[in-house]
Amino acid sequence: VTNPVVPASTLRRRAHPLASASEQRARLDALPLRRSFGAAVAEAGAGPLRAGPPRVLQMNLGKLCNQTCRHCHVDAGPDRREVMSPAVVDACLALLERSPSITTIDLTGGAPELHPAFRDIVRRARALGRQIMDRCNLTVLELPRHHDLAAFLAEHRVEVVASLPHFAGLATDAQRGQGVFATSIEALRRLNRLGYGREGSNLVLTLVSNPTGAFLPGAQASIERDFRRELHRRWGVVFNRLHTITNMPISRFLEFLDERGHLAAYMERLLGAFNAATLEGLMCRDTLSVGWDGALYDCDFNQMLELPLAASVLDLGPGDAGAALAGRAVRVGPHCFGCTAGQGSSCGGAVAGGAQAR
Amino acid sequence: MDDTYYKPQDLPRFPEMGAAAPELWQKFNDWYRAVFAEGALGEREKALIALAVAHAVQCPYCIDAYSTASLEKGADLAQMTEAVHVAAAIRGGAALVHGVQMRAHVHGVAM
Numbered sequence: 001v002t003n004p005v006v007p008a009s010t011l012r013r014r015a016h017p018l019a020s021a022s023e024q025r026a027r028l029d030a031l032p033l034r035r036s037f038g039a040a041v042a043e044a045g046a047g048p049l050r051a052g053p054p055r056v057l058q059m060n061l062g063k064l065c066n067q068t069c070r071h072c073h074v075d076a077g078p079d080r081r082e083v084m085s086p087a088v089v090d091a092c093l094a095l096l097e098r099s100p101s102i103t104t105i106d107l108t109g110g111a112p113e114l115h116p117a118f119r120d121i122v123r124r125a126r127a128l129g130r131q132i133m134d135r136c137n138l139t140v141l142e143l144p145r146h147h148d149l150a151a152f153l154a155e156h157r158v159e160v161v162a163s164l165p166h167f168a169g170l171a172t173d174a175q176r177g178q179g180v181f182a183t184s185i186e187a188l189r190r191l192n193r194l195g196y197g198r199e200g201s202n203l204v205l206t207l208v209s210n211p212t213g214a215f216l217p218g219a220q221a222s223i224e225r226d227f228r229r230e231l232h233r234r235w236g237v238v239f240n241r242l243h244t245i246t247n248m249p250i251s252r253f254l255e256f257l258d259e260r261g262h263l264a265a266y267m268e269r270l271l272g273a274f275n276a277a278t279l280e281g282l283m284c285r286d287t288l289s290v291g292w293d294g295a296l297y298d299c300d301f302n303q304m305l306e307l308p309l310a311a312s313v314l315d316l317g318p319g320d321a322g323a324a325l326a327g328r329a330v331r332v333g334p335h336c337f338g339c340t341a342g343q344g345s346s347c348g349g350a351v352a353g354g355a356q357a358r
Numbered sequence: 359m360d361d362t363y364y365k366p367q368d369l370p371r372f373p374e375m376g377a378a379a380p381e382l383w384q385k386f387n388d389w390y391r392a393v394f395a396e397g398a399l400g401e402r403e404k405a406l407i408a409l410a411v412a413h414a415v416q417c418p419y420c421i422d423a424y425s426t427a428s429l430e431k432g433a434d435l436a437q438m439t440e441a442v443h444v445a446a447a448i449r450g451g452a453a454l455v456h457g458v459q460m461r462a463h464v465h466g467v468a469m
Contacts, residue, residue: 171434211429218431222401226432 008068008177010077011252018255019075021306027258028249028334031267037336044276049330051298053101053322054288058300058347059084059092060108061115062292067137069176071210073250073304076110083115088294091313093124101322102288106347108135108300113149122156132158135208135347138187139180150187154194159204161243161347162188167230171212188237197239205238208349210245214262216273216342217244220350243349246270248338250304270337278344281351284330288321298330300347301338307331364418372419402431409438410445 011019018024041049062083065076084092096102105125112118112134125132134153141150153160162184166172169181176184188197188205195201207227211217224242231237247253249266257263289297294312297303309328317324344351376383394404405428412420428438 166432166434168434168436170436209432212434213429215426215430218401219396222396223432225400226402 008070008077008252010068010079011075011255013077013079016255018251018258021304024250024254025305025307025333027254027263028267031264031334033267033271033334035271037332037334037340040271040274040337040340041279041332044279046276046279049279049282049284049332051326051328051330052285053326054099055101055286056104056106056283056288056347057092057096057099057102057321058106058108058287058289059089059112059121060289060291060300060303061110061112061118061121063110064114065110065137066114066140066143067111067177067180069137069252070256071175071212071247071253073248073253073301074110075251075304080110082292083110084117084290084292085294086117088290088292088313089117089121091294091316092290093121093128095313095316095321096125096128096130098319099321101320102130104131104133106133106135106287108347111137111140113140113146119152122152122158126156132156133161133206134158136160136162137176138162138164138184141187141190142183150190150194154191154196154203157202159206160191160196161206161208162191162239163208163210164188164227165209165212167227167234175212185235185237188231188239189235192236192238197237204240207239207242208245209242210247214247214257214260214266216269217246217345217350220244220343243347244343244345245347245349246338246341246345248301248335250301250335267334267337270341273341274337275340275342275344275352277352278340281344281346282339283346283348283351284339287347288325296325298328299339301335302331305333305335307333366422369419369422400431402428402433405431406433406437406441410441413442413445414449 018027035043038048041047063074063076063080064078064083065080066078068077096105107118107121109115113136115121122132140146163176164172164184165175172181172184173179191197191205194203196203197205209217209223209227217223220243223244227242228239231239249257249263254263257266284298287299289300289303290313291297291303294314295303296309296311296313296316297307298309302308309325311324339345373383394401405424408420409424409428412424425438
C-alpha cells in the first residue's frame with residue numbers, strides 16, 4: 001500500500017492531545033518497556049549520564065517553519081509563532097562571549113532562517129570567532145524573499161546542515177511534503193554553485209538523512225556512499241558528508257507511530273538495539289540547548305518534551321557556562337533510547353562506528 | 359478456516375530453531391551475517407536482492423523482514439518495486455522458456 005502524501009498540519013493547529021509535552025511524556029512513560037533508560041546505562045557501567053563543559057550552543061530560534069514534515073519532533077509549521085526574543089538572543093550571545101569552551105553555534109528551529117534576527121545572530125557569532133551551523137530545510141533557500149540567503153551563508157562561512165531523507169523524490173515528499181524534493185534539489189544546486197560541497201572551497205555542506213518511517217537508519221557510511229553516487233548521477237549534486245539521525249518518538253513522529261500502531265514495537269526496537277558504545281559520544285555530553293523562551297536543556301529532544309535545566313539563559317550567572325553547567329546530571333527518559341540505538345544518533349549523526357548492535 | 363499457517367508473531371521465534379541443533383544454528387547465523395555484510399556489493403544492494411528472492415520463494419517472513427531491511431539500508435519504494443519486478447520477470451520467464459520444451463515435445467509427437 002502506497003502511503004498517501006498527507007498534507008500534514010501541526011498538532012497544535014489540530015488541538016491534538018499530543019501537542020502537550022506532558023501528554024507525550026505520559027504516553028512514553030506508560031509503555032511497558034523491559035528496562036528503563038537509566039537502568040540500561042547503569043547496566044553498561046556508565047553510571048548516571050553527566051554532561052561535560054558545553055562545546056556546542058544549540059539555539060532553537062523558534063517553531064515557525066515553511067514546511068510541516070510528518071516526523072517533526074518540534075511540531076513546527078507555518079502556523080507556529082513562537083520565536084526567540086531579542087533579550088534571549090542577547091543573553092545567548094553574551095553567554096557565548098564569556099564561555100570559551102563553546103566553539104560552535106548550532107542554529108535550529110523550525111526554520112531558523114525565518115527568525116527576523118537570523119542574519120544578525122550569524123554576524124555577531126562570527127564576530128566572536130565561533131563556527132556556525134545552520135540546520136536548513138533547503139526549501140527556505142528557494143523562497144523568493146530569501147533569494148540572497150544562500151549567498152549570505154556562503155559569505156559568512158556557515159556550515160549548512162541540510163535535511164534530505166532520501167536521494168529520490170518518493171520517500172522525501174512522503175515525509176516532508178509534496179514538491180519538497182524537487183525544490184530541495186534546486187537549493188542543493190544553488191549551494192553547489194556557491195562552492196558548497198566542493199573540495200577546497202571551505203564551505204561545508206552536510207546532509208542529514210533520517211528514516212522515512214518506523215524503522216532505524218542504516219549504517220551511516222553505507223548510506224553516505226549511496227547518496228554520493230546517486231545524487232551526483234541523478235542530479236549532479238555534491239556534498240561533503242552525510243549524517244544519519246534516528247527519528248525520535250516525540251511530537252508528530254510520536255503521533256505517526258501511535259496512529260499506525262507501531263509505538264510499542266518501535267520503542268522495543270530502539271531498546272533492543274541499545275549500544276553502550278554510543279554513550280560516550282552522546283550529544284547531551286557537550287551540547288547546551290536553548291529554547292525560544294530562553295529555557296536551557298540537555299538537548300533539543302528534552303526541549304520538546306519540556307525537561308529543562310534549573311536555570312534559564314536569562315538568569316544564568318555571569319561566569320563561564322562551562323563552569324556553571326559541567327558535571328550536571330542529564331535528564332533522561334524512554335526517548336533517550338533513540339540516541340543509543342545501533343550506531344547511535346545525534347545532531348552530528350551516528351556516534352559509534354563499526355558494527356551495529358541490532 | 360480462522361487460522362493460518364503463517365503468523366507474523368512467529369518470525370521472532372526463528373531462534374527456536376537453534377534449540378535442538380545449536381551448533382548448526384550457530385554456523386547458519388555466522389554464515390548469514392557474513393553474507394549480508396558490506397562487501398563487493400553494498401548493504402542496500404544485498405537487501406534488495408534478498409527482497410527479490412523473498413518474493414521468488416514466496417516467504418512471507420522474508421518479505422516482511424527484507425522490506426524493513428531495504429528501507430533501513432536506504433532503498434525506497436520505487437527501487438523495491440523494481441526489485442520485485444525482477445523476481446517476477448525471472449519467474450515468468452522461467453515458465454515461458456519451458457515452452458521450448460513443450461514445443462520440442464509437440465514436434466516430436468505431432469505430425
